[in-house]
Amino acid sequence: MPSSRAFRAAAAAAVAVLAVLPASALEDVTARVTQTSAVAATASRGCGACHSQELSLWINHPHSRFLVDPVRDSRGVLARWGKGVPGWKLYVKGAFGRGDVTRAFGVLQIQVLFRRDRDGHRLLPAQWNIRRKRWEPLSDALEQVRRERRTWEASCAGCHTTGFDPGTGAFEEPNVACRACHGDGTAHAQSGGRKPVLRPSSLTPERRSEICGSCHSRGTDRRTGRPYPVGFTPGDSLERVFELEAPVLGRTTAFFWPDGTERLAYMEYQGFRQSRHFEEGLSCTTCHLAHGSDYPFNLRRRTVDLCETCHRDASALTPVHRGHPAGKATCVDCHMAMTNLAPREAHAHTHTFRFLEPSAAAVRAGRPDSCTVECHRDRDPRWASGAVRAWREKR
Ligand code: HEC
Ligand code: HEC
Ligand code: HEC
Ligand code: HEC
Ligand code: HEC
Numbered sequence: 001m002p003s004s005r006a007f008r009a010a011a012a013a014a015v016a017v018l019a020v021l022p023a024s025a026l027e028d029v030t031a032r033v034t035q036t037s038a039v040a041a042t043a044s045r046g047c048g049a050c051h052s053q054e055l056s057l058w059i060n061h062p063h064s065r066f067l068v069d070p071v072r073d074s075r076g077v078l079a080r081w082g083k084g085v086p087g088w089k090l091y092v093k094g095a096f097g098r099g100d101v102t103r104a105f106g107v108l109q110i111q112v113l114f115r116r117d118r119d120g121h122r123l124l125p126a127q128w129n130i131r132r133k134r135w136e137p138l139s140d141a142l143e144q145v146r147r148e149r150r151t152w153e154a155s156c157a158g159c160h161t162t163g164f165d166p167g168t169g170a171f172e173e174p175n176v177a178c179r180a181c182h183g184d185g186t187a188h189a190q191s192g193g194r195k196p197v198l199r200p201s202s203l204t205p206e207r208r209s210e211i212c213g214s215c216h217s218r219g220t221d222r223r224t225g226r227p228y229p230v231g232f233t234p235g236d237s238l239e240r241v242f243e244l245e246a247p248v249l250g251r252t253t254a255f256f257w258p259d260g261t262e263r264l265a266y267m268e269y270q271g272f273r274q275s276r277h278f279e280e281g282l283s284c285t286t287c288h289l290a291h292g293s294d295y296p297f298n299l300r301r302r303t304v305d306l307c308e309t310c311h312r313d314a315s316a317l318t319p320v321h322r323g324h325p326a327g328k329a330t331c332v333d334c335h336m337a338m339t340n341l342a343p344r345e346a347h348a349h350t351h352t353f354r355f356l357e358p359s360a361a362a363v364r365a366g367r368p369d370s371c372t373v374e375c376h377r378d379r380d381p382r383w384a385s386g387a388v389r390a391w392r393e394k395r
């Protein structure tokens, strides 16, 4: 993290640049800084010169810093090399070295690394597990990307940068910049705030969530066939440009369990769309602060307080609530269970807010259930199913 003084200086420098340069020159400056990591004076820093509160939150959100250019920011590469580093000898030694890494991303659970090739960046064959501090093989899904020689540009860049152009492989800014959610604010910035810029709070909740959904979902770009939307403008309809994967009820697909629950990470939008919360007019930013917050997952409140803001007397609502020892399980444990257990993948929690029933059908499909996935790991779904049934019968 830059010190606040250095940071203010950078912001002031950026706004000075914005103030004195004509529009064309501004584009040049933006173009020159596109490939850099969070340390550079980006357009977003320029916005932050007048919007310091939003900037200081965003700076601490993974949105502003998951993409790392090792040349400019060697500390951003979290992996370690050498004998004694867990997994290094097995998966890395002889395969690639520190010098091969030209791009890295991920700051929460897993960091993946790329090497520059003739036609783009390609995945290196091992990943760094951030929490366990060890090397491990790529997850099966990413190993497939690597084997099929799909590039970062073709498969990933649209959601891990802002304003990615598949034609040239260039992007306007690394990470999730202000413009990913506010659109092009150049005229607004140059006019000192007089010209308008998109205010997401003026959108319908659905349109507002679609901004988040442009990255937190899985689908296919209608025009280019890429797995990310190309040329999506915040405030517009996402599905006009992006065909979302949809569940097939009763069947396990690459993306969903038979009951429609998400099977993979970064599908929060598709889970949320199935929920009562969506129907009731909630949006992603009802619970998450868009720029960032001090709470885990950038929530508006502490997780345990969040649900009770609206669901005051939930603990007496149903037999399962009443039957469960008070204070032993939280709303999130039962209604936002983890749904993807594939090894070495980033884990995510369902945004359908459904209780994942420990049913025979779930066991057959291999879908995790709310009881045994995290809390009762030592038990099996049959035990859980019996416990739930007993509560329901007691009434
Ligand atoms: C030179 C100062 C300055 C810069 C640079 C600047 N803004 Fe603003 N911005 C303002 C002012 C002043 C307002 C308040 C306008 C008002 O209340 O009518 C504003 C308002 C906003 C609003 C609320 C819109 C509204 O209608 O109230 C958003 C969103 C916003 N700015 C985003 C941005 C983004 C994104 C950038 C970078 C592209 C940016 N700003 C750059 C001065 C600036
Ligand atoms: C991930 C999406 C996202 C990013 C990135 C983002 N914003 Fe926002 N911003 C929002 C949303 C959504 C709102 C509406 C407030 C809300 O719902 O919490 C908002 C509100 C604002 C407002 C207040 C406007 C109002 O509604 O009164 C300003 C100013 C602003 N953002 C500036 C910025 C700046 C500057 C950056 C970059 C440093 C930035 N935002 C990055 C999504 C984003
Ligand atoms: C341009 C793509 C993009 C957009 C738009 C976007 N995100 Fe993200 N978001 C990401 C990526 C990529 C990550 C993962 C960063 C990482 O794990 O290193 C992420 C991470 C997150 C996280 C995890 C943070 C944590 O601390 O665990 C939350 C929460 C989140 N986004 C919410 C939102 C919300 C809410 C919106 C809309 C207001 C939104 N995002 C819009 C790409 C995007
Ligand atoms: C449709 C948008 C999209 C595409 C395409 C995409 N990602 Fe992501 N990725 C995300 C979002 C959003 C997250 C944040 C996690 C979440 O939402 O659950 C994320 C998270 C990650 C993480 C976890 C980072 C962490 O801090 O733990 C890794 C690693 C990752 N992506 C790698 C890739 C790779 C490699 C590709 C290309 C093969 C790719 N992603 C393609 C949207 C996307
Ligand atoms: C009703 C509140 C609520 C709404 C609405 C909501 N979230 Fe969440 N979200 C949460 C909570 C709570 C967590 C943390 C779950 C946990 O602690 O296990 C979370 C976690 C996340 C994470 C971290 C990865 C994961 O899945 O665990 C991301 C990314 C995220 N939400 C994005 C979104 C997006 C995008 C939307 C809108 C499509 C959204 N959320 C709507 C409450 C909400």
Ligand code: HEC
Pocket (backbone or CB within 6 Å): 275, 276, 277, 280, 282, 286, 287, 306, 307, 308, 309, 310, 311, 331, 332, 335, 336, 353, 354, 355
């Ligand atoms: C901003 C208010 C708000 C927040 C915050 C909120 N909810 Fe809700 N929730 C609602 C409304 C409104 C409904 C629909 C009416 C009802 O069932 O009470 C609902 C319904 C539900 C349902 C019933 C779903 C169904 O299909 O019938 C569950 C389960 C639920 N919420 C869980 C949660 C959890 C877990 C959290 C915290 C992560 C949470 N809610 C946070 C407003 C909220």
Ligand code: HEC
Pocket (backbone or CB within 6 Å): 307, 308, 311, 314, 315, 317, 318, 319, 320, 321, 324, 329, 330, 331, 332, 333, 334, 335, 355
């Ligand atoms: C031990 C697991 C568990 C916990 C903890 C839990 N729930 Fe539930 N919840 C369920 C189950 C199961 C259902 C479905 C109804 C049933 O089977 O009795 C449900 C149903 C609901 C409903 C819909 C009620 C209806 O009448 O349709 C809401 C709303 C809800 N829960 C909110 C919450 C909130 C808010 C919390 C946290 C205070 C919470 N739940 C904690 C398991 C749980």
